[in-house]
Amino acid sequence: MQCLGPAYDGFAYLPAIETRGGILVAWNSSLARISNHVPDTNFITGYVTPIDGAPWWLTTVYGPQEDEEKIAFLEELTARRQLCPGPWLVIGDFNMIMQASDKSNTNLDRRMMHRFRQFVDGTGLKELFLHGRKFTWSNEREAPTLTKIGRALVSVDWEMEHPDCLLHALSTASSDHCPLHLALHEHLHPHRRFRFELFWTKLEGFEDAVREAWQCDPEITDPFKRIDLLLRNTARFLTAWGQKKTGNVKLLIAIANWVIFQLDVTQERRRLSEGERWLRRTLKLTTLGLASLQRTIARQRSRIRWLQDGDASSKLFYLVANGRKVKNFIPAISHEGNLITDQIGKERIFYDSYKELLGTTTAREHTLDLEFLGITPSNLEDQTVIFIEEEVVGNMP
Known part of the structure; x- marks a missing residue:
C-alpha cells in the first residue's frame, strides 16, 4: 500500500x-x-x-x-x-x-x-x-x-x-x-507505404499493368514532377492490381483450410462425391502454393540475405521484420520544449522541419555571364529525353 x-x-x-x-x-x-x-x-x-x-x-x-x-x-x-x-x-x-x-x-x-x-x-x-x-x-x-x-x-x-x-x-x-x-499493447501502426513485391514480376499481366500505369499528363513538362507522378501512379495501380491478382494471402489460406476441414469431417460419415474430391485436392494444392507465396513475402520484408532456401520457417522472417519495426519506431519527439507522442503530430514536426531545411526556390538577383568568361554553354535539353532500348543495349559492355 x-x-x-x-x-x-x-x-x-x-x-x-x-x-x-x-x-x-x-x-x-x-x-x-x-x-x-x-x-x-x-x-x-x-x-x-x-x-x-x-x-x-x-x-x-x-x-x-x-x-x-x-x-x-x-x-x-x-x-x-x-x-x-x-x-x-x-x-x-x-x-x-x-x-x-x-x-x-x-x-x-x-x-x-x-x-x-x-x-x-x-x-x-x-x-x-x-x-x-x-x-x-x-x-x-x-x-x-x-x-x-x-x-x-x-x-x-x-x-x-x-x-x-x-x-x-x-x-x-x-x-x-x-x-x-x-x-505490451503499444500501437505501432504507421501509415502503410508502397511495397514492391518481387513475386509480381512472375504473375501474368505484370508488364501490361506497368505499361498501363506508366502515364502522366502531357502538360506537365518539369522532368522531376513527371517522374514523381509516374512513380506515384504506378505504385497505386500496382497495389490495386496485386490485390486483385492474389488477394489477402492469410485470409485465402484460412478459408481453404476451413473448407478442407469440413470435407475431412464429411469424409468420416460418407464417401465424397467426385466434385468434392476434386475440390479437396485442388484446395490442398492451393494451400501449398499460397504458403510458399506467404513465405516469399515474409522473407522479402525481413531483408534476410544470408540464409539459403529452406533454412528457416516464415516465423523467423516475421520476427526479424517485426523486430526492425519496433526498433525503428519513434515513440516521441521533443519540439520546442513539448513532447509530441501522437502520430499526426510527429508527422507534422518532421514535415515542417524538412520543409524549412530544404527551403523554397527564389528568383536569382545575379547570374554568371558565361560568354564573358569565355565558357561556351552546353545544350542540356537532351538530358530529359527518355532512353530507348537500342541506346541502352548499345552501351552495355
Missing part, C-alpha cells in the same frame, strides 16, 4: 540484503493475475494470466555482484526455464553486459560476457530493443562509467504473442538505475 497504493492487490517479493537484491512484483487483479510465484536466490518467477490473452511466465531478476555468484545465477535461471515451458519474459537488472558496446569504457570482463551470451543463446531468448537510452546505469561520478545492465529478454513464442510490445527508458530520478517501462 505504501509503495503502490490500493490498485495493486497482489504482490510477491524477494527481501533485500542491505541496499541491494530486493525485488517486488505486484499486479492488478482486474487486468492480470500472477500465480505459482516462486522466489529463487536472485529472481522471482510467476505465471501471468491476463484477463485478455494467453498466459506466460515472468521472471524478474536482480543479478549478483560477484563472478561466482553470477555463474550460479545463470545456472539457476537455466534450471528454472526447464521447469517453466512456454512463453517467457525475463526482465530486470542482470548486473552483466552482453557486448562491448554495453559499456562506456574498455574495462570489460569478456569471460563473463561470453557466459551471458551462452545463457541467452542456450535458452533461446532474444533481447527487446530499448528506446530512449543506450545505457541503464551510471556510477554518478564526474567522469561516469555507463553500462547497460538492465534489459528485457523474451522467448520467440512470447514475442509472437506480443508483436506490439514497446520497451523504453524512463528518468533515473534519484536513482543511479534507469527504470524500464514495457508496454
